[in-house]
Amino acid sequence: MASVASIPFRRVTAKPGQIAAVALIGLFLAIFLIVPAGTVIYTAFTEKGTGALTFVNFLDFFRTDLFRRSFFNSVYVAGMSVVWATLIALPLAVLTTRFDFRGSMVIQTLGFVPLIMPPFVGAVAMQLLFGRNGTVNLMLYDWFGVRIPFMEGLNGVIFVQSLHYFPFILINLSTSLRNIDRSMEEAAQNLGSSGFRLFRRIVFPLSMPGYLAGASLVFVKVFDDLATPLLLNVKDMLAPQAYLRVTSVGLTDPMGYVISVILIIVSVFAMWLSAVAMRGKDYSTVQRGGGGLMRRNLSRGESIVAYGVVGFILLLVLSPHIGLLLLSFATVWSYSPLPDDFTMVHYARVFDESSIYIKNTLIYASLAGLIDVVIGGAIAYLLLRTKVVGRRWLDWAATSALAIPGVVLGIGYLRTFYGVTLPDGTPLATLWVMVVLALAIRRLPYALRACYAALQQVSESLEEAAENLGATKQRTIRRIVLPLMTGGLLAGFVTSFSTAAVELSATLMLIQSNSDAPIAYGIYVFMQSPAGRGPGAALGVIAVIMVALCTLLSHYVIERRQKAIGSAK
Incomplete structure (x- = not known):
C-alpha cells in the first residue's frame, strides 16, 4: 500500500468557492487598480473638451x-x-x-x-x-x-x-x-x-x-x-x-x-x-x-x-x-x-498635538497589511493548489502594481472616484478608506510573494492526508495550511505594514484634512517650515522606531516559529 507522502495531491477542477474567490479578487483588483490606472492612461490620450483620442x-x-x-x-x-x-x-x-x-x-x-x-x-x-x-x-x-x-x-x-x-x-x-x-x-x-x-x-x-x-x-x-x-x-x-x-x-x-x-x-x-x-x-x-x-x-x-x-x-x-x-x-x-x-519640547508637542497622525498610521497600515495578507494568501493558494481559470491573471494583475507609481495611483483614484459621491454629497475619493486601499494595492505584490513562498514550503501531502481522514477543505486550510504559513503571512503583513506606514506619494494626493492624515503626511507638513522641522524630526524618529520595532518583532516571531517546527520534527 502506498504511503500518504507518495500519493500525488489531486488538483480537481474548479469548485464554486474557487470561482467565487477568483471573481471577488478580480473585481477588487479591477476597481482599485486596473480601472484607476486605465483611467489615467485613457485621459492622457483624450483631447480636453471633446474627449476624442489624440496624441496631441x-x-x-x-x-x-x-x-x-x-x-x-x-x-x-x-x-x-x-x-x-x-x-x-x-x-x-x-x-x-x-x-x-x-x-x-x-x-x-x-x-x-x-x-x-x-x-x-x-x-x-x-x-x-x-x-x-x-x-x-x-x-x-x-x-x-x-x-x-x-x-x-x-x-x-x-x-x-x-x-x-x-x-x-x-x-x-x-x-x-x-x-x-x-x-x-x-x-x-x-x-x-x-x-x-x-x-x-x-x-x-x-x-x-x-x-x-x-x-x-x-x-x-x-x-x-x-x-x-x-x-x-x-x-x-x-x-x-x-x-x-x-x-x-x-x-x-x-x-x-x-x-x-x-x-x-x-x-x-x-x-x-x-x-x-x-x-x-x-x-x-x-x-x-x-x-x-x-x-x-x-x-x-x-x-x-x-x-x-x-x-x-x-x-x-x-x-x-x-x-x-x-x-x-x-x-x-x-x-x-x-x-x-x-x-524635549518637540516630542511633547508631537504627542500633545499630533498624536492623531500616529493613531491614523497604525489604523491605515494595519488594515492595509491585513488586506494584503488575505488577498495575497488567497491568490497564492489559487495559484499553487487549484486549476481554476483566471488564477494567472490575478497574479499578473496584482504584481503589475509594482509598475504603478504612488503619485499615479493617487491621481487615478481622484479621477475615478471623485465624481462618485455618498448620499450626503461627499466624494468617495476624499474618504480615509481610499487611503487604506491605495496603500494596500501598492504593497500587495510584496505580500503576495511572501505568501506564495510560504505556501510552496507546505507539502501538499499534508492536505491530502487530512482530507483522507475526513477533514473538509475549509478545515484543512484552517488547521493545517494557515498554521504552517504563519511565518510567510507574518512576513507579508510586516512588509506591507512597515512600508505603508511611511508611504507619502499616494497619501499626499488623497488626504483632504489633517484629521485623516497619517504620520508621513504629518512629517511632510511639519518639514515645510523651519519652525516645524523640530516636531517633524521628532515625528520622523517615532516613525522609524515604529517600523524598526515591527520588523524586529516579525523576525522574533518567525525565528520562534521555525524553532518550534524544528523541535516538532
Whole structure:
C-alpha cells in the first residue's frame, strides 16, 4: 500500500468557492487598480473638451521646455543614484562575502537600516549635515576654505536617494555572490587569473543577475519618488510635476495624466531592460547551493584599509538617522556644526498635538497589511493548489502594481472616484478608506510573494492526508495550511505594514484634512517650515522606531516559529 507522502495531491477542477474567490479578487483588483490606472492612461490620450483620442497631449509634453527638462532630470537622477548606490553597496557586499571579515553580519545588518526610514524623512536632516551651511561644509570651509555642493539642486536628490536605496543592491548582490559556483573561480585561478582581474572578469559577471535586480529596483524607486524632490525644493522632475499639475491646475488638465503615463512606461521599460540584459546567458551552478566563493583572510594592512572604508560608508549611510535624531532634540540648528542646545519640547508637542497622525498610521497600515495578507494568501493558494481559470491573471494583475507609481495611483483614484459621491454629497475619493486601499494595492505584490513562498514550503501531502481522514477543505486550510504559513503571512503583513506606514506619494494626493492624515503626511507638513522641522524630526524618529520595532518583532516571531517546527520534527 502506498504511503500518504507518495500519493500525488489531486488538483480537481474548479469548485464554486474557487470561482467565487477568483471573481471577488478580480473585481477588487479591477476597481482599485486596473480601472484607476486605465483611467489615467485613457485621459492622457483624450483631447480636453471633446474627449476624442489624440496624441496631441504627448506632443505638447515634448514641446514644453519644463517637461522635457523634468524628464531628462528624472532619468539623470535615477541613473546617477544607481551609480552612487553601486559604489556604496559593492564594497560592503564584496568585503562581507569574499573575505573572513570580523563583524560582517553587523555590517550587513547596519547596511539595511536605511530602508527603515523613507528618504524624504531624512532629507531635511541631510541638508543640515551636508548643505551649503551644514555641518560638513562649515568644517571644510573653516579648515580648507572650500565648500562642496552635496545638496545643491539635483545633487541633493541623488545624494539622499543613493544613501536610502543602496540596500536593494546590497541585498541582491550579496545573495548572488554567495551563490556563485566555487569551481568557476578555481578554474579561473588555475588559468592565472587573480585579484581585480578575477573579480572583473569572473566574479562580478556571475553575480550580474542579483546586481541588475537591485539596480533596476533602485532606478524605478528613485524615478517615481515624489516627496524627496519636493522637500528639497526640486520641482523640475516628473513626479513633482505630475503632483503640481493636478493640485494646482486641476483634475481636468491632461498634462498631469501624460506625465503619469510616462512614469509608468519608463518604470516598465527599466524592469524589462534588466530582464533582457540577462536573456540568453547562463548563470547556473553545478554545485548544490553554488558552493560559495572562497573566503580568504585579510592582511593587517588590508584589514586597516577595509575597516576604514566600511566605517566611512556606514557613517555616511547612517548620517540621515543621526541628523534626524539631533534635529528632533535641537532648539536651534542653523549656521553651526551642531545644535545650539537640546530640548524635549518637540516630542511633547508631537504627542500633545499630533498624536492623531500616529493613531491614523497604525489604523491605515494595519488594515492595509491585513488586506494584503488575505488577498495575497488567497491568490497564492489559487495559484499553487487549484486549476481554476483566471488564477494567472490575478497574479499578473496584482504584481503589475509594482509598475504603478504612488503619485499615479493617487491621481487615478481622484479621477475615478471623485465624481462618485455618498448620499450626503461627499466624494468617495476624499474618504480615509481610499487611503487604506491605495496603500494596500501598492504593497500587495510584496505580500503576495511572501505568501506564495510560504505556501510552496507546505507539502501538499499534508492536505491530502487530512482530507483522507475526513477533514473538509475549509478545515484543512484552517488547521493545517494557515498554521504552517504563519511565518510567510507574518512576513507579508510586516512588509506591507512597515512600508505603508511611511508611504507619502499616494497619501499626499488623497488626504483632504489633517484629521485623516497619517504620520508621513504629518512629517511632510511639519518639514515645510523651519519652525516645524523640530516636531517633524521628532515625528520622523517615532516613525522609524515604529517600523524598526515591527520588523524586529516579525523576525522574533518567525525565528520562534521555525524553532518550534524544528523541535516538532
